[in-house]
Amino acid sequence: MAFTYVCPFCPLGCDDLPWGGNGDWAQIAECERASAELASFKHGTVARLHDRLIDDQSLVVDDFLRRLKLPAVPILSVNQPTIEESKRLVDWLVQSRIRLSSAERDPSERAFANTIGRDGNVTATLGDVYRHAKSIWVLGDPDETFPRLNKQLDRLKATVVRSRQIDSLYLSRLSEPADWLLRDYVGIIVASNAFAESEETIAADLLSRLIAKLNAPLDDRRMRRAVAIRLSSDENLSSVMRWTTNHSLDRYSTDLAAHIQVGSPRRADFSARPPVKLQIGGIDFGPDAADAYLPAGQPGIDLAGTTIRLDGSVTLPLTRQVETHLPSRGTLLGQVIASLSADSASPIETGNKR
Ligand code: SF4
Structure with missing residues (x-):
């Protein structure tokens, strides 16, 4: 009988790896890393x-x-x-x-973890963002560390915007955010190489302030929600x-x-x-x-x-x-x-x- 199991090879923890009941190793067509690890083990x-x-x-x-x-x-x-x-x-x-x-260890990941720890920023789980966010902003390059994340995001109905190595100038210009950042639920995913080199700390601080600012009333009865997801490889x-x-x-x-x-x-x-x-x-x-x-x-x-x-x-x-x-x-x-x-x-x- 075939069943699925949790992949141990990266922190994304995909729980859909198929295991053939006849003892064959599964082919993980969607993930090169899992395929390579399984082939090496096999x-x-x-x-x-x-x-x-x-x-x-x-x-x-x-x-x-x-x-x-x-x-x-x-x-x-x-x-x-x-x-x-x-x-x-x-x-x-x-x-x-x-x-x-x-x-x-990625400097952007470290800088943003420190900022979240200090500011107690608004955070949410990936599952919550997958289910409810109207816009998702992916900062950095998740492919190397979390190979299937982008494929999972591509299946969502939400608007997904990707940026790499944003710097403090770019963030400070977002005092007038684009429309996709002003939806009623925005999830911001911070992966490796999210911030420009040697600007990681200031960029993480500016992003934290932007998230705080985006959490504002939409009207008399509704709040706009913006949350950060820190993807930790440790x-x-x-x-x-x-x-x-x-x-x-x-x-x-x-x-x-x-x-x-x-x-x-x-x-x-x-x-x-x-x-x-x-x-x-x-x-x-x-x-x-x-x-x-x-x-x-x-x-x-x-x-x-x-x-x-x-x-x-x-x-x-x-x-x-x-x-x-x-x-x-x-x-x-x-x-x-x-x-x-x-x-x-x-x-x-x-x-x-x-
Ligand atoms: S992204 Fe690939 S390596 Fe990571 S948990 Fe999922 S299948 Fe495994």
């Missing part, structure tokens, strides 16, 4: 050190650690951790056993961090490049950054992306877990579809961290020196 990946593939994964972790010379407190980049994985990550962060790399980890410590991820983050990548890299353009030393799980893009690779189980495919949708609206179950007996990402990372902590000879570095 065909199986093996451990790799530089360009040498290693079939026998037993004893690989210690051997890799000897050769890779990771620092005692490695910097991590983690793609789409589940809530369960996030709890372990938060423990390790608080204990100063790892740090997070913010080098790949919703699970930042939520668990807030619940358990009341801190933001920034406190434990560094702008330095990561030593360890958990899951697939968020961006498949490796020309602008050095390879990480070790990647655990996800798609293996070869030595350009990581010096070494360890295959690992994927929550939502061969492991169970839970995840929060990117707008924080709902917690979704990630169910196990197949049995692979691969170690989980958390188990492998735990082995790496325990080994590094125990190895007093391992020098503590402050960055990813290459």
Whole structure:
């Protein structure tokens, strides 16, 4: 019998991935990322050190650690951790056993999150905007981080207007907003690259003020509603961090490049950054992306877990579809961290020196 399940590969959390009852992997025609991740998982990946593939994964972790010379407190980049994985990550962060790399976090996303946190801006869920908004303004480029979002928006009846990298001048000229911004319910979606480079903070502030201004009476009985949707690519980890410590991820983050990548890299353009030393799980893009690779189980495919949708609206179950007996990402990372902590000879570095 065929059924559907929640996709674990990006925070959009699409819940319509088909799983063939005959055991065939589904083709995700609408989403290249899910298709690529599923194909990689289906065909199986093996451990790799530089360009040498290693079939026998037993004893690989210690051997890799000897050769890779990771620092005692490695910097991590983690793609789409589940809530369960996030709890372990938060423990390790608080204990100063790892740090997070913010080098790949989008400056517009960070600036707008700070503005919303400070101003308590009017926000809504994606589902509410999909159902009720008359106009939707998409700022930035959601395709890379949330591949199916634009396709979902194209199916709506609402007017959808897209802008990229708007600057403070553009926003300040909106003191006389266009007609489509003056409809009775406007949803504003802020994705990566929403604001012009180095203007992220001021642009986020101006947008926040514009949203406040757009919330005005339409007539004696009706209010015009304008809401912001912040699409967070770190919703699970930042939520668990807030619940358990009341801190933001920034406190434990560094702008330095990561030593360890958990899951697939968020961006498949490796020309602008050095390879990480070790990647655990996800798609293996070869030595350009990581010096070494360890295959690992994927929550939502061969492991169970839970995840929060990117707008924080709902917690979704990630169910196990197949049995692979691969170690989980958390188990492998735990082995790496325990080994590094125990190895007093391992020098503590402050960055990813290459
Ligand atoms: S958009 Fe994200 S959640 Fe939806 S199918 Fe693609 S990778 Fe999965």
